[in-house]
Amino acid sequence: MLPYRDALRVLVAQRRNELVIAPFQAAIVWEELSTRHELDLPYYGSMGKAASTGLGVALAVPHLDVWVLDGDGSLLMNLGCLVTTAHLAPPNLWHFVLENGVYGTTGGQPIPGRDRVDFAGFARAAGFPRVFAFDELAAFERALPTVLARTPDAGPLRGPTFVALRVTAEQFPRRVPRRTTKQALPEVWQTVERIARETVAARDRH
């Protein structure tokens, strides 16, 4: 098991200029650890839908890498998104799933299928060309350069990356989010739009 907070700490250390979309419990912890809030979208609007928004951004801005820090309970609400994502195959999308086996923000009730569901297996079966699963922090840390490298620009390995992380089911104190989605969205939206415009401008110059 990876300690929940440490798993995110490792990602924060490797983070460069990626857009990070984190729902619920992951958002609470990520917002504490990250210093790039102009590229952090805490996602409380509709449970299960963070991955779909990440997919939309990845399609819209191919030169921006997008990380979705999903929860296992959240992904169970929108499993079809795995097929949609694999079909559209953006190579700039990383779908992390923090598997703690519980609904963390509602008191730790177990998710259906806890300890039986194979999220990495779901992703493979959906057609993700690259899937990783980790249950040990050091192994995750060692593999991160490979995990975070983009897939090839063409061929059957081109596409999104799925990463299942078996994390501890910790009870973080309930607290008011640092920023709600509505508070964060205008700044993050503006940043993503600026990156999209700069990408187009750079392409036109060449």
Next chain:
Amino acid sequence: MEATEVSVRASEAVAQLLACGITHVVWLPDSESSFLYQALQQAEAAGQLRVVPICREGEAIPLALGLLMGGQRPVIIIQNTGFFEAGDSLRGQALDFGLPLLLLIGYRGWHPDRAQMTDTAAIYLEPVLRAYGVPFYLLDSPAALPLIPKAYAEAQARRGPVAVLIAGEWE
């Protein structure tokens, strides 16, 4: 139908979308909007837009949010049955965040004489749209196709979703 055989109505409808500057069509096919399929394929092959197929209608609005953030101009095409399923995304994103989205909704069960509508997918559609505060227009003939750019412009102006209901199964 061959890929080159596109109905005039479908071509006109897609032309209306392109005139709005639509870049992406987030779509789950249904009986009412299926007449658009070949025309959308042709537009995509010509590089005029991208069709984004989804597995369930609840994905549509959050996916469109991401496209909007990246400066794109998506439209959503789903059936009323799936619109009901997408209610949480409509509430939690399109309405709460004020997304300027055009929703083309297949009006399954529609009948010009409302007293004869028996399908609850049809009976509940307009009341539910009113309950959410989503303006809507009825697309019940080719002459009504200009409602598409009108509704799109309204969505941009009000910073919120506007629906066009595709009534009947078109050819």
